[in-house]
Amino acid sequence: MPTVPMVEIHRGPFVESVHSGHAVICDGTGEAVEVWGDQAATVLPRSSAKMLQALPLVSSGAAHAAGLDSARLALACASHQGAPMHMASVQAWLSDIGCTEEDLLCGPQPSRDKDLRFSMIRSGKHPGPVLNNCSGKHAGFLTLARYLKAGPDYVAPDHPVQIACRVAFEEVTGESSAGFGIDGCSAPNFATTMGGMARAMAFFATAHQRSDVQSRSAAVLVSAMMANPVLVAGEGRACTLLMQAASEPVAIKTGAEGYFVAILPARGIGVALKIADGATRASECAMTALLVRLGVLDPALPDVARFLNPPIRNWNGLVTGEIRPVAGLTG
């Protein structure tokens, strides 16, 4: 699995640490147009696969039957930070489909919204599964499970919801999945190659040009994400800020362990990136660099620079170093 250096951690005059990885840019024909590292490497895309996992929710008709608006579809694709707005939106969604927080199988996660987290600590409240960054995806799974009249254990790999997810996943990646790992939220996370994931992103990026059910479903999800960047992640987060900063509509989605994807509908291209060691500080920097390279992000914008060249500050607030993409990545 040959990786290539992508991101350097500088401190004073030294390169203190280096992050390597794989990246593939794919066009609408499904072919890779640029590759760093190994496009045949098989990786778990983690939360970068959420749009794929949301496809059956839309293509089945379940989303339409439940009257899901673009905000809820964006939440189905989100790794939100459990801010009050995310919590309230998922709670309302659950209520509308006759479910409660108890039906969510994602497990409890403390809010990443500092004010909410601190206020819960002060009042002695324990986080519930609605605060889990995947609670929107799980509300989508529940919506589909109810629509299919399937059982409550919707994360079981042989549950109709997960079978539908795998079928959709393999269709848009253009590959048989080599299998799955269990994700942070207990749902199966299907594996694919870097090339397969970039191909899936290109499928999403060109979906609005086609009229088949899967493509129309993909286009609806991309539109929902682009219309609701704050729901997809949250205030201050890379996905949200980079979508807002882009010079054309794009959908960008992080995943655990250094995964990151981008969908560029105006150009019909998709991007998949994996930092081999799993570091988010590097995946954010490298994805920003690739989008600068593609001309979608302006490196002079503060919300781009904060991910492209984030300063490293110490406990006194002094800048002691910087995160930088390697020269070959930006241009």
Added chain:
Amino acid sequence: MPTVPMVEIHRGPFVESVHSGHAVICDGTGEAVEVWGDQAATVLPRSSAKMLQALPLVSSGAAHAAGLDSARLALACASHQGAPMHMASVQAWLSDIGCTEEDLLCGPQPSRDKDLRFSMIRSGKHPGPVLNNCSGKHAGFLTLARYLKAGPDYVAPDHPVQIACRVAFEEVTGESSAGFGIDGCSAPNFATTMGGMARAMAFFATAHQRSDVQSRSAAVLVSAMMANPVLVAGEGRACTLLMQAASEPVAIKTGAEGYFVAILPARGIGVALKIADGATRASECAMTALLVRLGVLDPALPDVARFLNPPIRNWNGLVTGEIRPVAGLTG
């Protein structure tokens, strides 16, 4: 800077992420006896250099004049987690040398002790510099600065304290330092090669066999660390638990950005390790593997296994994967 794979992150049937790095084992002659990666790679050892930074405190006579006991000398070498015992010990030390928390230049850091951190959030208290993981090192710097009748800006690279640190650092690494970066606590952190750091650790490991001032100072610091493993890091932390689990007295010290060192006085050898991407999850695993290889740690002990093969759990507490050293590292 060729690195070698050292640690794998497994999820289900997949290797999801990989960490590479450098490691050097050095004997008392100052020669490398085993090398992974590049022993000539120049790296900032970060907090793994704290014993080197504490040498002038002892060799100058300042520690003796201030009546520092082994607990305070261990704190001078510590990256403690700001638990109440660490806070109280550093506060008492500051008071005994006529200083207050205001004299510490390390900056404020929230306690890593969850009970204390949550209780401070509940009572609206802000962390001060005494909770900084480096506050013991800074109390040592202050003690030396007072003894030398030098000014209060003891982290300035041209301050007598830092000049003394650099002289000691270069002596025990056996190399001229290529320069420094500013550390998380604002003190200079001097660079050395992997081989230089392993040589320094071997100097510490053999120090009790010699009678020169630098060696006697090094031996006193190693003894202090070995006698106070809970002060060096804290409850549940790798340095503390691995020192307690070892079958012979050893001193083990983590550093930021994936650095880790070990001193084995009974064998007269030193170990230096750097995970190239800076991940602590990997440096803890790899250092444990090296100490298992050397026969100092028993992999069957729970407190060893928790760092050698830590399970990865998800938000429901399910084991979804595992961290593993590569086969070549353990034996």
